[in-house]
Amino acid sequence: PVSVYQDQHIASKKVAQRIANLIKIKQENGETAVLGLATGATPVEVYAELVRLHREEGLSFKNVVTFNLDEYYPMAPTSKQSYVTFMYENLFDHIDIKKENIHIPDGTLDKEDIAEYCIGYENRIGELGGLDLQILGIGRTGHIGFNEPGSAPNSGTRLVTLDDLTRRDASRDFGGKENVPTKAITMGIGTIFKAKEIILMAWNTKKASIIKKAVEGETSGEVPATYLQLSENTEFVLDKDAASELT
Numbered sequence: 520p521v522s523v524y525q526d527q528h529i530a531s532k533k534v535a536q537r538i539a540n541l542i543k544i545k546q547e548n549g550e551t552a553v554l555g556l557a558t559g560a561t562p563v564e565v566y567a568e569l570v571r572l573h574r575e576e577g578l579s580f581k582n583v584v585t586f587n588l589d590e591y592y593p594m595a596p597t598s599k600q601s602y603v604t605f606m607y608e609n610l611f612d613h614i615d616i617k618k619e620n621i622h623i624p625d626g627t628l629d630k631e632d633i634a635e636y637c638i639g640y641e642n643r644i645g646e647l648g649g650l651d652l653q654i655l656g657i658g659r660t661g662h663i664g665f666n667e668p669g670s671a672p673n674s675g676t677r678l679v680t681l682d683d684l685t686r687r688d689a690s691r692d693f694g695g696k697e698n699v700p701t702k703a704i705t706m707g708i709g710t711i712f713k714a715k716e717i718i719l720m721a722w723n724t725k726k727a728s729i730i731k732k733a734v735e736g737e738t739s740g741e742v743p744a745t746y747l748q749l750s751e752n753t754e755f756v757l758d759k760d761a762a763s764e765l766t
């Protein structure tokens with residue numbers, strides 16, 4: 520399904536409310552909520568609203584375990600462009616989540632250790648019963664996570680090469696495209712697909728044409744987000760501008 524909201528502020532609050540409800544239901548049952556999280560501009564207001572719900576309405580994250588989609592490679596966690604820094608600044612520093620419950624792909628591994636690390640990442644998700652809810656943004660290449668065009672529908676967590684457009688889009692954060700890492704570690708399309716619920720969010724007209732392809736285009740590895748059309752439990756949450764090219 521596709522849900523279109525007036526603006527990204529309203530849409531972000533709705534998504535945050537869904538996350539909060541999931542956490543509370545799990546809490547009532549003495550269970551853990553397993554969340555798949557994204558970085559980038561898109562989810563910033565969702566995280567801000569979760570922080571507000573924690574501070575003002577007592578929402579606790581003590582029973583929450585998180586797995587982030589991706590991290591640049593190589594990338595030091597202390598670097599200002601790392602997704603570790605992003606997640607702590609936007610969410611983790613401001614809530615009561617346990618440090619040991621946070622998982623973000625490790626951008627500091629030796630290359631020869633990555634494959635085994637990625638299997639461990641998948642296994643850890645599985646041991647916890649799988650992702651209850653995966654939050655996604657979408658790149659202008661149609662990537663979800665860093666699954667660029669050409670990614671297989673059954674792909675798992677792995678080292679990937681970033682598309683040139685993705686690196687150009689990240690160049691502002693890095694002060695030039697030449698400083699953007701060429702690789703990343705990302706959960707796969709298959710990893711994402713196993714989540715019990717998936718919410719893909721997109722805001723602004725600059726996402727309108729890729730959203731049209733993702734929602735209405737033919738399913739193809741050329742636009743990895745089109746695979747989500749095959750999933751029954753995916754909701755596209757859009758603002759009016761991102762939805763403006765949909766028929």
Ligand code: F6R
Binds near residue numbers: 557559561655
């Ligand atoms: C981030 C991620 C990416 C972004 C996408 C959109 O963890 O996996 O797929 O969601 O590149 O980025 P923004 O939200 O900055 O437009």
